[in-house]
Amino acid sequence: MSSRVDTFxxxxxxxxxxRVRRATRLVADKRMPTLSSVFADPEAARTAAADTKxxxxxxLHRLLLEFExxxxxxxxxxxxxxxxxxxxxTIVGICERSAPKWSIVAxxxxxxxxxxxxxxxxxxxxxxxxxxxxxxxxIQLDHDTxxxxxxxxxxxxxxxxxxxxxxxHVGPYTQVPxxxxxxxxxxxxxxxxxxxxxxxxxxxxxxxxxxxxxVENEGNNRLSTTAPDVHIAVMGIEKLLPTEDDLALxxxxxxxxxxxxxxxxYVHMVTGPRQGAETDGPREVHLVLLDNGRTDAMASxxxxxxxxxxxxxxxxxxxxxxxxxxxxxxxxxxxxxxxVLAPSLDFAANRELPFASSLCGACEEVCPVKIPIPDMxxxxxxxxxxxxxxxxxxxxxxxPNLWRAGLALTPWLGGIGAKASGWAEFRDPPKGQGxxxxxxxxxx
Amino acid sequence: MNAxxxxxxxxxxxxxxxxxxxxxxxxxxxxxPIERFKERLAALGARTMSLDEARDRCPRPAYxxxxxxxxWGEPSTCDDxxxxxxxxxxxxxxxxxSGTLLVTAGxxxxxxxxxxxxxxxxxxxxxxxxxDQAMRLVPQQTSVLVTGPSRTADIEGVLVxxxxxxxxxxxxxxxxxxxxxxxxxx
Numbered sequence: 001m002s003s004r005v006d007t008f009x010x011x012x013x014x015x016x017x018x019r020v021r022r023a024t025r026l027v028a029d030k031r032m033p034t035l036s037s038v039f040a041d042p043e044a045a046r047t048a049a050a051d052t053k054x055x056x057x058x059x060l061h062r063l064l065l066e067f068e069x070x071x072x073x074x075x076x077x078x079x080x081x082x083x084x085x086x087x088x089x090t091i092v093g094i095c096e097r098s099a100p101k102w103s104i105v106a107x108x109x110x111x112x113x114x115x116x117x118x119x120x121x122x123x124x125x126x127x128x129x130x131x132x133x134x135x136x137x138x139i140q141l142d143h144d145t146x147x148x149x150x151x152x153x154x155x156x157x158x159x160x161x162x163x164x165x166x167x168x169h170v171g172p173y174t175q176v177p178x179x180x181x182x183x184x185x186x187x188x189x190x191x192x193x194x195x196x197x198x199x200x201x202x203x204x205x206x207x208x209x210x211x212x213x214x215v216e217n218e219g220n221n222r223l224s225t226t227a228p229d230v231h232i233a234v235m236g237i238e239k240l241l242p243t244e245d246d247l248a249l250x251x252x253x254x255x256x257x258x259x260x261x262x263x264x265x266y267v268h269m270v271t272g273p274r275q276g277a278e279t280d281g282p283r284e285v286h287l288v289l290l291d292n293g294r295t296d297a298m299a300s301x302x303x304x305x306x307x308x309x310x311x312x313x314x315x316x317x318x319x320x321x322x323x324x325x326x327x328x329x330x331x332x333x334x335x336x337x338x339x340v341l342a343p344s345l346d347f348a349a350n351r352e353l354p355f356a357s358s359l360c361g362a363c364e365e366v367c368p369v370k371i372p373i374p375d376m377x378x379x380x381x382x383x384x385x386x387x388x389x390x391x392x393x394x395x396x397x398x399x400p401n402l403w404r405a406g407l408a409l410t411p412w413l414g415g416i417g418a419k420a421s422g423w424a425e426f427r428d429p430p431k432g433q434g435x436x437x438x439x440x441x442x443x444x
Numbered sequence: 445m446n447a448x449x450x451x452x453x454x455x456x457x458x459x460x461x462x463x464x465x466x467x468x469x470x471x472x473x474x475x476x477p478i479e480r481f482k483e484r485l486a487a488l489g490a491r492t493m494s495l496d497e498a499r500d501r502c503p504r505p506a507y508x509x510x511x512x513x514x515x516w517g518e519p520s521t522c523d524d525x526x527x528x529x530x531x532x533x534x535x536x537x538x539x540x541x542s543g544t545l546l547v548t549a550g551x552x553x554x555x556x557x558x559x560x561x562x563x564x565x566x567x568x569x570x571x572x573x574x575x576d577q578a579m580r581l582v583p584q585q586t587s588v589l590v591t592g593p594s595r596t597a598d599i600e601g602v603l604v605x606x607x608x609x610x611x612x613x614x615x616x617x618x619x620x621x622x623x624x625x626x627x628x629x630x
Binding site for chain 1: 446447448450451452454455456457462463464465466467468469470471472509526541542544549550551553554555556559560573574575576579580582584585586587588589590591592593594595596597598599600602603604606607608609610
């Protein structure tokens with residue numbers, strides 16, 4: 001087990017843990033019934049989705065060029081960014097060219113922009129971003145971070161949201177979720193009307209038509225990308241699909257896996273800026289194609305992780321995620337997907353995450369693109385162990401007697417480890433939790 | 445070397461250019477397509493009504509897309525989409541299987557018409573059976589698939605309609621509405 005995740009799970013308030021468990025189970029239970037209500041054979045649909053994504057990765061060079069050519073023809077301005085810093089620089093540059101300083105940026109929920117820590121850069125540059133997805137809006141008011149890739153405030157309850165809204169003068173305290181949502185609607189409407197720039201992520205980019213596709217339920221994404229004069233979209237280079245026909249498979253499989261819906265309320269298919277005599281829509285559409293470690297992952301054993309369509313099904317089903325929430329992983333991508341993706345994008349900072357799994361295999365079973373997450377976790381563990389001081393942990397963890405001895409010694413070990421090596425940097429040993437096996441025997 | 449060339453040079457495509465098999469076999473249903481469409485809309489919390497009823501009950505002022513103003517029978521009474529109490533639009537087609545509407549941008553239409561006002565009224569004159577059939581009809585312009593009213597479940601998983609987009613979706617299936625089955629690839 002990973003200490004970062006372990007320690008966090010143990011420190012999580014009981015009520016928070018219960019909320020995360022309940023919410024994840026609710027969505028996980030809806031997944032299969034929904035997919036079965038859409039596809040004649042959900043298993044065949046998963047196989048086809050995995051096959052399509054494999055094809056995309058195998059032909060990415062060609063598909064990216066085809067997409068770029070068509071997107072430019074549609075009037076989209078395409079930018080490329082090797083890493084997070086270059087992406088931030090590009091986006092800030094577009095802001096500076098298109099709006100006066102202190103203009104508000106309407107921000108739609110996007111994992112890619114979380115990944116590159118865009119909000120801090122926009123604040124610093126004088127273009128304050130306003131998160132407009134209800135959950136992300138609460139996260140921003142609370143200076144918190146999202147704990148789930150689909151449901152960012154899965155760890156919060158209505159009372160916490162109400163207190164945040166009251167504190168930030170969004171609206172008076174109420175315990176009714178409908179009233180809270182409508183307070184946010186009212187407050188954020190003014191932001192949409194005032195914003196000159198909108199920033200969003202991308203769910204799919206279609207090579208054959210050069211269109212970007214964004215899915216959502218609230219409508220804040222459409223507002224962020226339609227009302228302001230400039231729309232900036234950020235996407236990982238792996239998000240391509242060959243044709244629009246492929247959306248007929250991917251839209252339902254994404255929605256079914258993510259939220260248990262047959263399809264999301266809105267599927268925004270952005271061709272480009274306003275055309276001819278159109279009276280609304282952005283005047284400029286920019287797209288930033290982001291590498292940020294993805295080409296490295298492509299060349300590694302973890303290549304298949306780039307098939308991921310960010311549905312969060314693996315998070316909902318994972319017993320470790322359910323116990324620790326996304327915050328336990330200490331990275332924007334938590335849960336099984338994060339335990340592979342985070343070290344694949346940045347190994348040094350996240351090499352302990354592959355240990356945050358019981359290898360039960362549930363994640364692979366629910367993955368809509370059949371990513372072999374458990375196999376990858378085992379590979380990454382080997383890599384992590386080979387990389388240094390992990391050898392000590394690995395020996396201890398695979399030998400039951402040593403493990404028991406280690407647990408008994410942990411209060412001492414912590415102190416020694418901290419002084420002796422970089423060990424404690426990554427792993428705070430469990431503090432005197434006693435012998436799990438003995439506890440289990442007594443309990444059983 | 446710029447970022448574009450650097451990224452492209454680092455992507456190693458697989459040697460063999462394999463193809464892939466897509467999958468679009470949806471569940472079958474026994475209802476006639478129009479009834480299935482209505483059933484899905486009801487399940488999503490959207491309403492269906494006749495053109496007359498929709499016009500009677502439409503909150504004012506209403507923004508009406510130019511291309512369907514004649515069909516609607518009333519000109520637009522509000523050009524500022526932020527102030528409109530309702531947005532009335534046409535559709536390219538609707539999908540019976542999922543209860544989805546395909547709405548597209550273009551001259552004489554506003555992209556915000558189906559989004560900013562609290563009520564969206566959509567006129568439907570063509571229904572296709574499944575999502576893949578609709579995908580073949582998506583025009584070159586920026587388009588949107590709309591399936592039910594705007595919703596969120598961010599607070600404790602409680603479903604709330606109308607958080608940002610229209611809280612009420614009203615669908616008018618026009619009298620001369622056609623049902624098309626293009627499964628044969630036609």
